[in-house]
Amino acid sequence: MQWSEFFTSSVGKKFVMGLTGLFLIAFLVVHVGINATIFADLFDPTENGAMFNKAAHFMGATVLIRIMEIGLFAGIILHLVQGYMLEAKNRSSRSVGYAVEMGNKGSKWYSRSMGLLGTIILLFLVIHLAHFWVKARITHTLAPVTYNGVEMHDMFTEMKMVFSQSWVVIVYVAGCISLAYHLAHGFQSAFRTVGVHNKKYNRILTNLGLCFAVIVSVLFALMPIAMFLKWVE
Amino acid sequence: MEHYNMNLTLKVWKQKNSQDKGRFETYQVKNISSEMSFLEMFDVLNEELIREGKEPIAFDHDCREGICGMCSMYIDGRPHGPWHANTTCQLHMRAYKDGDTIVVEPWRANAFPVIKDLMVDRNALDRIVQAGGYISVNTGNAVDANAIPVEKDKADASFAAAACIGCGACVAACKNSSAMLFLSAKVSHLALLPQGGPERKSRVLNMVAQMDREGFGACTNTGACEAVCPKEISISNIARLNAEYIGAGLVSEK
Numbered sequence: 001m002q003w004s005e006f007f008t009s010s011v012g013k014k015f016v017m018g019l020t021g022l023f024l025i026a027f028l029v030v031h032v033g034i035n036a037t038i039f040a041d042l043f044d045p046t047e048n049g050a051m052f053n054k055a056a057h058f059m060g061a062t063v064l065i066r067i068m069e070i071g072l073f074a075g076i077i078l079h080l081v082q083g084y085m086l087e088a089k090n091r092s093s094r095s096v097g098y099a100v101e102m103g104n105k106g107s108k109w110y111s112r113s114m115g116l117l118g119t120i121i122l123l124f125l126v127i128h129l130a131h132f133w134v135k136a137r138i139t140h141t142l143a144p145v146t147y148n149g150v151e152m153h154d155m156f157t158e159m160k161m162v163f164s165q166s167w168v169v170i171v172y173v174a175g176c177i178s179l180a181y182h183l184a185h186g187f188q189s190a191f192r193t194v195g196v197h198n199k200k201y202n203r204i205l206t207n208l209g210l211c212f213a214v215i216v217s218v219l220f221a222l223m224p225i226a227m228f229l230k231w232v233e
Numbered sequence: 234m235e236h237y238n239m240n241l242t243l244k245v246w247k248q249k250n251s252q253d254k255g256r257f258e259t260y261q262v263k264n265i266s267s268e269m270s271f272l273e274m275f276d277v278l279n280e281e282l283i284r285e286g287k288e289p290i291a292f293d294h295d296c297r298e299g300i301c302g303m304c305s306m307y308i309d310g311r312p313h314g315p316w317h318a319n320t321t322c323q324l325h326m327r328a329y330k331d332g333d334t335i336v337v338e339p340w341r342a343n344a345f346p347v348i349k350d351l352m353v354d355r356n357a358l359d360r361i362v363q364a365g366g367y368i369s370v371n372t373g374n375a376v377d378a379n380a381i382p383v384e385k386d387k388a389d390a391s392f393a394a395a396a397c398i399g400c401g402a403c404v405a406a407c408k409n410s411s412a413m414l415f416l417s418a419k420v421s422h423l424a425l426l427p428q429g430g431p432e433r434k435s436r437v438l439n440m441v442a443q444m445d446r447e448g449f450g451a452c453t454n455t456g457a458c459e460a461v462c463p464k465e466i467s468i469s470n471i472a473r474l475n476a477e478y479i480g481a482g483l484v485s486e487k
Contacts (some may be wrong), residue, residue, distance in 0.1 A: 001485040010411075010451035012440050055245055079343045086451050090409035093343055093450035099244075100310035101258065102337050102406055106460025112408050114453060189454040195476030197469050 013086055018193030020079035021186050027072055027181075027210070034059065039222075043233045049156025053145055057152035060136060080122060087115040089128065109183035111189070117182040125174030131162050137169050152175040162229035178215035188213055243278065245290055246338045249352075251346045257336075271314060271324040272297060272304060291350040298324040302398030305405070306351055307338040307479055312402035312461045320400065320463045333470040336467035340401055342410035344448045355401045356417060357447040362399075364389065364443035364468045365436035366419040366427050381427050382459030391425035394418045396464040403458035403466075414458035416444050417474035418466045424477055 006012040037052040059065050110117065135141050136153050146153035162168055187209025188202065196202060226232045240263045246256030262278050269277070272294050279289035304321035308314035314324040329335065337351065345353040369407050392423040397418035420437050425428030429436070452471055458469040 001482050001487060005442075006482040009441055009478075009482075010449075010462075011337055011475055012482065014451050014453075017476070042374075061380065086441050090411070090450035092452070093448060094412035096255075096341055096342050097342055098307065098310065098338055098341055100338070102306075102310050102408075102457060104405060105311055107455035107457040110454065111455040112457075118449075185454070191466075192454050192472040193452075193475055195472060195479050197472035197476055198447075199467075199469055202469060 010089075011080055014193045016078060017086065018190040019067075020075045021190040022073075022194070024079060025183070025187060025190070027075075028216055032216050035223055036219055038159065039226070041193075049066045049154075050141055050147060051153055052156050053154060056136070056155040057150070060153070064068070075160070076125075076179050080118065083115065083118055108185065111185040114182060114185060117178045120178040120183060121175060123176070124171065127168075127171060128175070131168075132158065146226040159223070160227050160233070163224040166228065169228045173221050176217045176221035180213045183213035183216065185208055188229060234267075237331070238264050239326065239329060240331070240334075241265060241274075241329060242334040242345060244334065244336045244468065245351070245410050247290070247350055248339075248347050250297055250349060255347065267325070267327040269326045270322055271306070271326065272306070272322050274326055275304065279407055285324050291348075291352050293352050294322060295297050297322040305340050305341060305400060305402070307351060307357070307466060308340050309336055310392060312340065312405040313400075313463055316448065316465035318463055318465050320398075323463075340380075340405035341403075342449070342465075344410065344412070345401060345404065353401075353464040355399070357449070358401060358412065360447065361412065361416055361440055361443045365439040366423070368423060368432060370428075383426060387425045391422050394421040394425070394466065394470055397422070397462075397466050398464055400463060402461045402463060404449065407450065407453060408456040408457065409453060411452045411458075412447070412449040413452035413467055413474065414462065414468065416440055417470035420474050420477055421470040424473070434485070435475070436472065437477040437481050437487070 003045065034055045035052070037055050038049060040051045041047045041049060100184065107191065132155070135158065136155065140151035140153075142158050144151050145157075146152075163172075188206040191205045192202065240261065243262060244257045245260060245262045246255055246392060247258045260278055260282075262274060262281075262366065266273050272292070275290060282289045293305050297304075298322040299322060302320075304313075306313070306321045308321065313319055313321045315328055316324055339347050339351045339357075340346075342353075344357045345355055346351060348354050353476040385461045395418070397415060399415060401412075403414035404410055404426045405483070407414075423436065424433055432479070454468065454471070455470055459466065
């Protein structure tokens with residue numbers, strides 16, 4: 001079998017979705033872990049975002065991580081292009097629909113709405129990148145801060161500024177809710193798609209996926225909320 | 234269970250042929266016994282229509298005992314109607330009460346063109362099986378049934394997959410019109426047995442290729458197929474199919 005044949009088959013396309021999905025899940029672990037350092041402020045008011053700023057600096061100034069960042073963007077693009085192509089193909093497989101839809105008889109609404117949830121996440125991502133990534137990596141328009149003689153972006157202050165606007169907080173929370181539902185289905189589905197068919201593990205992965213979806217999304221959503229409500233200052 | 238009679242309103246899809254646009258027609262059926270099957274209720278209606286000189290409603294059926302996979306009605310938003318692990322022919326009218334309105338549609342998928350009314354062409358499923366859903370055996374004397382040892386768990390899993398009757402309810406229920414539950418049952422059935430070993434790789438590659446050619450959608454693991462399957466084929470078979478396909482596709486030396 002040719003590579004092209006494999007990757008253009010319905011199972012091969014889904015394999016790409018599953019693999020990129022798992023890769024993006026791994027990225028979320030890193031992202032939420034690093035950003036959660038803003039909560040260090042809760043335990044030490046003199047912290048003032050130092051731990052977070054240093055972590056963000058490490059991510060921005062390490063060559064290996066910058067190379068991985070290219071891989072991350074490639075993964076996101078592959079996941080969304082392939083996702084939209086599959087969505088279009090799947091929708092076109094039934095030209096005449098039913099008068100009475102099946103609805104939730106047998107499947108969860110979010111498992112049928114991955115395209116919609118993914119689109120909301122994509123729109124959120126555009127806003128999110130414009131808020132932080134563009135300013136930190138492209139335009140370098142963030143205020144500087146110095147720790148032990150090393151100058152770096154004061155990402156923490158920027159976060160506080162961005163999250164002082166209520167509409168931004170609403171957009172971010174909406175993005176996190178979409179992410180939670182996308183992961184609630186996507187996490188376990190990705191493992192099935194790459195071929196994990198052991199019933200015992202599938203059960204564990206389904207529950208693990210639900211926990212992961214809730215924990216990651218709540219942690220992310222707490223960041224804008226905590227800053228807007230000035231729990232973290 | 235107590236017997237009762239009922240009057241019902243049926244909204245049934247009528248379509249002359251695959252070119253016709255089709256529409257819903259409303260029928261009143263009277264004095265339907267709660268002990269009748271859903272298809273017998275249609276027989277009563279059709280006899281009435283014939284007596285009135287009208288065209289009866291075309292629908293697929295054969296064994297009427299839930300094992301042939303021919304009946305294929307999409308009833309009130311669910312393939313094979315409201316009962317779990319059940320075919321339309323085994324749905325009985327005690328599922329309904331007097332005065333109910335029932336909407337009956339054909340399976341909807343581009344790979345299943347409507348032939349007439351509630352009958353759809355499901356040959357696409359047969360062509361998927363023809364692409365690899367078999368084993369090659371040399372002719373000659375019958376081999377002793379116990380000559381090849383088979384692990385009990387695998388034999389059971391294979392048997393459970395082999396229970397698929399190919400009715401196409403999984404396709405009808407799937408939002409993507411995917412035939413993956415059907416295909417995965419056929420592939421798992423043979424992949425789990427030593428007899429399926431020699432053609433294991435080419436089988437899965439050829440059957441997936443045929444499924445794609447037929448115009449079915451891809452699987453998104455929603456689970457709607459498993460929920461409506463009259464034979465309770467497990468969605469785990471789809472994950473096994475993925476493993477079989479990825480394994481066969483990626484290690485292929487061509």
